[in-house]
Amino acid sequence: MNQFNLQIGSNHTHALFAIPQSDQYQTISQIVINPKVKIIRDKIWDNTILLTNTKIGLTFHQQPKIIKQTINPTLTIQDYAPRLIKEHSYLLESNRFINGQDSRIKKIMDDLKIAPIKDTSLLMMIKSLYIYTLDNLIYGKPIDNLYSYDQALTEKITDCGGFSTLLLSLLQSVNIPARLVVGFLIKEENTFQKVFRTFNFALLTFNFLSMHVWVEVLLPDSTWFPLDPAVEWRRNRGLTKRQGGFGIIPADRLVVSHGQDFIIPHSNNIYKVDLLQNPLIV
Structure with missing residues (x-):
């Protein structure tokens, strides 16, 4: 406690x-x-x-x-109920930080050959976009504000905010609802x-907290599935021993809000x- x-x-x-x-x-x-x-x-x-x-x-x-979660491999994009998508339609709207309609985002999706096709595994889609984010960004230049997907795409060197807004833009481009989780590492x-x-x-106090954000995807069963690419990127390179990544969030966080803009x-x-x-x- x-x-x-x-x-x-x-x-x-x-x-x-x-x-x-x-x-x-x-x-x-x-x-x-x-x-x-x-x-x-x-x-x-x-x-x-x-x-x-x-x-x-x-x-x-x-x-x-x-938090340790998995995604049912049989789920597809078609398993989202229209009511659920309507209730969370704000997650699929572009803003200053997240934009799934950007032509550069669309090109990435074309290159990855990922599209919201009826029988495509939701797990495969989310995992592929998560891995793309890990493979194409470099952690660095942390700021007290939020980097946009545009900064992440353009400069490649970004902090947890840029990792998250790029991943959210990729998910949004194939109509997978997801949101930013905002808080701190203890x-x-x-x-x-x-x-x-x-x-x-x-x-x-605030002296014991370090700013951090990550992503969570809304699944068809209305549960939220966490993704923390920035922590996994740093751990894979020996820069931290903290846990966190695909479906895993340890008990070392304080969450204060969701969303941006x-x-x-x-x-x-x-x-x-x-x-x-x-x-x-x-």
Whole structure:
């Protein structure tokens, strides 16, 4: 069990931060916001967002979960129910960061000979696009914001954001719904944390977190299948010992939001936000 104490905002400035929610990666409990602030919900991605114009403390408990999933090899693109696709149609819309309609993306799909044909295995399609991403990008130049698929395609050297937006664009091009998972890697324990572990909790702040994003695919049975190409790329080259990859996410993450390229209206203001990750001054 992790206990977080996150300090957000400052006096006389407006700050946004997505409040972590329970999902397949974690159970969140005992959320306390002090002092109380305005809470808004983005209607598309269903993120819960706090808006503050003063310094606040956000505390909560988190129980991370280990994810190990597989995809039924008999599933095909035709197994998506029209209702499911309609409910998640926003995942198939292009934006500044993801674009499955780009001619360069289409050419990649043609070269790979991947198309949403009736009997094509969904597992084969997703695996092929995942491997393409691993084979054609280089991890580097990490930033605090989100790299677009265009940056990844053009420069090849990119961070976890570029790995994810390129893979999302490839998936979108064949009408496979998928989304960006936004959060943090929890840094490896130091001696201080290990002492507190003996009492079954750890006090964690932003200093113990490292920004990270990955992908999850919506399967025809409405479950989410995770893909973490950036961590696998780095592990394959001996740059990290962290686990994570095709269907595997270890219990070392804090998830705070989903999606990208937000328009968040509040009172008389409209906030245009690339990513809900670190506290954002607006």
